[in-house]
Amino acid sequence: MEWLIPVVIIVVILAIIGIYFWATYNSLVTLNVRVDEAWSDITVQLKRRADLIPNLIETVKGYAAHEKGVFEEVTKARAETLSASGPAEASVAENHIQSALKSIFAVAEAYPQLQASQNFLRLQSDLVDTEDKIQAARRFYNGGVREFNTKIKVFPNNIFAKRLGFTQRDFFEVADASAIAEPPRVQF
Amino acid sequence: MYRAIAANKRNTVFIILFFLVIIGLIGWLASFLFNSWAILIVVMIVAIGYALIQYFAASGQAVMASGAVEIQKADNPRLWNTVENLSIATGTPMPKVYIINDPAPNAFATGRDPQHAVVAATTGLLDIMDDAELEGVMAHELGHVRNYDIRVSMIVFGLTVAVGLIADILLRMSMFGALAGGNNRNNNNNGGGGNPILLIVGIVALVLAPLMAALVQMAVSRQREYLADATSAMTTRNPDELASALAKLEQYGRPMRRQNSSMAHLWIANPLKPSMMSRLFSTHPPIDERIARLKKIGSSF
Numbered sequence: 265m266e267w268l269i270p271v272v273i274i275v276v277i278l279a280i281i282g283i284y285f286w287a288t289y290n291s292l293v294t295l296n297v298r299v300d301e302a303w304s305d306i307t308v309q310l311k312r313r314a315d316l317i318p319n320l321i322e323t324v325k326g327y328a329a330h331e332k333g334v335f336e337e338v339t340k341a342r343a344e345t346l347s348a349s350g351p352a353e354a355s356v357a358e359n360h361i362q363s364a365l366k367s368i369f370a371v372a373e374a375y376p377q378l379q380a381s382q383n384f385l386r387l388q389s390d391l392v393d394t395e396d397k398i399q400a401a402r403r404f405y406n407g408g409v410r411e412f413n414t415k416i417k418v419f420p421n422n423i424f425a426k427r428l429g430f431t432q433r434d435f436f437e438v439a440d441a442s443a444i445a446e447p448p449r450v451q452f
Numbered sequence: 453m454y455r456a457i458a459a460n461k462r463n464t465v466f467i468i469l470f471f472l473v474i475i476g477l478i479g480w481l482a483s484f485l486f487n488s489w490a491i492l493i494v495v496m497i498v499a500i501g502y503a504l505i506q507y508f509a510a511s512g513q514a515v516m517a518s519g520a521v522e523i524q525k526a527d528n529p530r531l532w533n534t535v536e537n538l539s540i541a542t543g544t545p546m547p548k549v550y551i552i553n554d555p556a557p558n559a560f561a562t563g564r565d566p567q568h569a570v571v572a573a574t575t576g577l578l579d580i581m582d583d584a585e586l587e588g589v590m591a592h593e594l595g596h597v598r599n600y601d602i603r604v605s606m607i608v609f610g611l612t613v614a615v616g617l618i619a620d621i622l623l624r625m626s627m628f629g630a631l632a633g634g635n636n637r638n639n640n641n642n643g644g645g646g647n648p649i650l651l652i653v654g655i656v657a658l659v660l661a662p663l664m665a666a667l668v669q670m671a672v673s674r675q676r677e678y679l680a681d682a683t684s685a686m687t688t689r690n691p692d693e694l695a696s697a698l699a700k701l702e703q704y705g706r707p708m709r710r711q712n713s714s715m716a717h718l719w720i721a722n723p724l725k726p727s728m729m730s731r732l733f734s735t736h737p738p739i740d741e742r743i744a745r746l747k748k749i750g751s752s753f
Contacts (some may be wrong), residue, residue, distance in 0.1 A: 302543065309540075393533060400541035408543075 595683030
């Protein structure tokens, strides 16, 4: 009977390891899916903003047709945000579109008639709204990424997480913090 | 935060068990007093049935009792956008949004889970809060939704009412029984109802049970207010805004036009008139205390 004790101990230890492994694996899968969902939420909002931009350009063009450089910049940045394949590319595109939008609103400031037009005001408030939603979605996404990345980096998860195909996720970062702090504002 | 939610779900089970034990004890006492086990069974079935009905219908009841009106985005874009952005930022499904036409600033959340949640704000709240403060308050309400407080408080609310109801019925029965049925009962009593001390203890217990249930409800609710404040601070990363909103609630706070004590615990600020016993029986911790805790959170960011 003496051989039984070590066997029982080994079986118990293996069982504990197995349960830990099982729970960790499942929670990693869950987190990974949550990050994917959060990312698709962001792309929905990015798409929504991209849909507003052609309209915005047309409206501004009606009053300031000669500001071609600004329109080109915005159109290019818009295409860039739509074609971005992941958070890293989207972060770069985001910085471009923020500065492009800033310049188009700077142009608009020189045209009081444009600023008084209902169409422009509505577009502006829609844009502010979408920017707020992008920020909100970004916060949720980055929160999920932070949790996931922490979980695959801590011991002992770091030993097996990579082998199971869990790699670090990218944050959706907007380097130009001022663009976030001052989204296009409506002035009445 | 996720740990707090898990703890909350666990607590729900304990609370339900606790109430089932109270209800069971009442039923058992009653069957002891009246010598009939049928009472225990009936009491348990009624209580569980009542709790289930509560579970599915209570949010509708609460909304109706408060006189809230459901809104769409166009009706009040400010409140709608605040809630929508918060639900995006926290990954919660968009709740139904209601407005209550009442000058007293207040807000509440209800529903059985985040998929069937309701948040409501009074017109008074919308008037006095600036955007950031409104965000803090609505984040507090969504905190209740995400932490499953709405489910717990609904179940506790239902069970409290059930305990009160059952105790009341049994109390009346026992008085009636003591007066009318005293004589012909004595023959088949096996030392239960015949013992006057046991009878008195039983009646005292029946009187105390609803009171105890109410006390538990209040204590549970106060804990949850702190947790929702913390959740709000986590969501908006701006505890100072909620603190200033709470200070405004204290300053401008007044009793609601439509008062209903049974849903007092749902609101962000106490909707009832203050009274002597307010501290012990209050569903809300004092606002100074909540602000002090928020300031502490603020310094830890």
